[in-house]
Amino acid sequence: MSAHAILPGATLGVLGGGQLGRMFVHAAQAMGYATAVLDPQAVSPAGLASHRHIRAGYEDREGLEALAQSCAAVTTEFENVPAGSLAQLARSVVVSPPAQAVAIAQDRAAEKAHFVRCGVPVAPHALIDSQAALAALDAAPLLPGILKTARLGYDGKGQVRVTTSAELADAWQQLGGVPCVLEKMLPLAQECSVIVARGADGALVHLPVQRNLHRGGILAVTEVFDGNVPPALENQALAAAKSIANGLQYVGVLCVEFFVLQDGSLVVNEIAPRPHNSGHWSQDGADVSQFQLQVRCMAGLPLTAPRQHSPTIMLNLLGELWRTAVDGTALAPPWAEVLRLPGCHLHLYGKDQPQPGRKMGHLNITGADARTVRATALRAAELLGIEAF
Structure with a gap:
């Protein structure tokens, strides 16, 4: 156990009011902790279960300060929480996971680069972050493939299956021309x-x-x-x-x-x-x-x-x-x-x-x-x- 362990009786906070936050709140309360949830919704699964619900956006400085002041430690229940908000909280309160790890998980290109550094096999892929990158890409070895937005994708959202270069170009436009990763479909x-x-x-x-x-x-x-x-x-x-x-x-x-x-x-x-x-x-x-x-x-x-x-x-x-x-x-x-x-x-x-x-x-x-x-x-x-x- 850490010499600076936060013992039951303290307040633990979570960014996000969804079901994962709710189940975290239940687990923390069962262990004797008070809880606080920061979430912009008036009614949320975690907010309904928590001792305190701070209704504020995830980049709201006053809301984040209120969370930090009331908690001994803060976590997150969803991957798309702004990493900058975690970094702000970390200046005054224990935060896990760390902002830099969340930032990598939020960017498919950075995420895959981390996997490669760790020696973990990944599917063949390529980053498409501009029209020039799309035009220069030899897509044939990666087709058929799945074009995925580099950021803000979950539960199959932000993904399009493509089988030809023409479909790839259309899909990139369909996804808004934002940075994407083309990943080869594997059996x-x-x-x-x-x-x-x-x-x-x-x-x-x-x-x-x-x-x-x-x-x-x-x-x-x-x-x-x-x-x-x-x-x-x-x-x-x-x-x-x-x-x-x-x-x-x-x-x-x-x-x-x-x-x-x-x-x-x-x-x-x-x-x-x-x-x-x-x-x-x-x-x-x-x-x-x-x-x-x-x-x-x-x-x-x-x-x-x-x-x-x-x-x-x-x-x-x-x-x-x-x-x-x-x-x-x-x-x-x-x-x-x-x-x-x-x-x-x-x-x-x-x-x-x-x-x-x-x-x-x-x-x-x-x-x-x-x-x-x-x-x-x-x-x-x-x-x-x-x-x-």
């Missing part, structure tokens, strides 16, 4: 991710490798159990994630997402400088959740290695699961039927407006063995109207 077998937590003293722990299924660019299912990925692949993913975190001198919880190719090789996709949707299973399947790790990192408390005690599957609950009644009101999914199934743990985020693609909650399914958990998860998916996996 994927599956996707996986690793959650690591790194303290200011360099101590590093991790959750098991998580196997993920995305639909429409949004995470749909995460499966975590022994053998969900081959041991050699697991070791490679863990080593890569640790290298990336250490190279950033990271402090906090970091998610590293990977593509597993059809030939069995592994390439890193991107990082998220915060807890991640694919780590939500840890709330019910491990003895230390990713949100407890987030609290420990920012407070300088000991990082104990999480132990998975149950095979777990996480189902994302999106807004389309709420049907619409004749009068236009939203009809909730059949929670009673779902919760009748053994090992089902429901987490809803306090959002009152279901919309297609909007993350409304998640369902964790735990059990004694992977086969049982999978059978229960498939039955829950059937009840909810989620496509089988």
